[in-house]
Amino acid sequence: MQAIVASTSTVYGSSYLEYLLPELKTHFENTDEVVFIPFARPGGISHEEYTAKASKGLKSCVKKVIGLHEFEDMNKAISNAKAIFVGGGNTFLLVKQLHELDLMTTLKQSIQSGAKYLGTSAGSNICGLTMQTTNDMPIVYPPSFETLGLLNFNLNPHYQDPDSSSTHKGETRETRIKEFQALNPTAVVGLREGSWIKINNSETTLEGELPAVIFEPGKLPYELNPKSYFKF
Template sequence: MKSIIIASTSTIHGSGYLEYLLDELSQHFKSADEILFIPYARPGGISHDEYTEKASEAFKSIGKTVKGIHEFENPEKALENAQGIFVGGGNTFVLVNQLYKNKVLLPIKKAIEKGTPYLGTSAGSNICGLTMNTTNDMPIVYPPSFKTLGLVPFNINPHYLDPIEGNTHMGETRETRIKEFHAYNSQPVIGLREGSWIEVKGNQLTLKGALDARIFEYDKQPYEIGTDSELNFLK
């Protein structure tokens, strides 16, 4: 059974890395002793080793070890054998570029489909959608395609940000950007606020965490949906 957590962020304000999710992760990865970590998104340009170390420290507190995919000679094999997979955040363009270059998109999808539990945060959540067209990241590298895993039949906008009242900055709001996305694309987009995640259990999709999420459907007014709502209607 597919078992996926698609989280808006790894870290909420005033709390440690993955801290707000640890109870959830303890359950999610209960069958896994070791997590396979994909550090390709390189937040702040840090090395794969440094990033893996960071993930490792967080998982240690729930009794799991972590190994980076870059430590394996054969990443496809590593995914096949993984007990659990975590794709961390950073830059989505960098992440997607590396996933294509290392030919691991299909192996990740296969592992998830056979039931390997998956956690994505931020960029690692973006790639769960149909495409990465609704990332907030800067296009610092040019990936071979914007197509991603399509584990859910819509797009994700992580770190969703409401318009700031009284803001004098003239750059587009997040809502405007997603509206522009719908001038060229018709799939729904879910704006996941920091602290929210989507839980996928088999064919059951549920919004989790403390906050509401904002739904953008093609040719409709955006609207809010409460936590613990089913998301199966979105397609």
């Protein structure tokens, strides 16, 4: 299994996917075609617009990006794909469609059988056991919160540290994750923007320049340094 699971598509001050391009050039080496799943529709943009954006972002790495919505048989398209990119946006919208179109299992099998995977934000959330540590609004009602389970933990992308100077009384990200763990015995990785997880067969490492925050049930949160392995 070869997967890049990124906190964000874009870091401040650079263009879409730009910071990931050195990694993606290796990841997608000898890959002519990437199947793009645009279902998360950030900001409500259309599947066509989103696929054009992905195509532009990946143009220095791959020859062709095709939106999954263009295929008559989406299950077959995913099964046959050599590379798959699931873009960010709203995780509820993405997960609803993957379940309703019966694509979740096919997607998992395709990645486990060797399709090179790239996920950003919502497309990374679905690599965890469930989507229950997403930051997104429940704008649609999915038939289930279960996701791919390529990782044996959950992800919180765009992780933000508690701001001790804030006067805002809404929950911090840390509080929300602890509320999740009061009811679910699942580890959660808070992945800061600019970080990504690299799955290279049996090795899963943290990439990028920042540490990640690890929430294991019953333990105090701790930081994991870049280039470390995920072993919990």
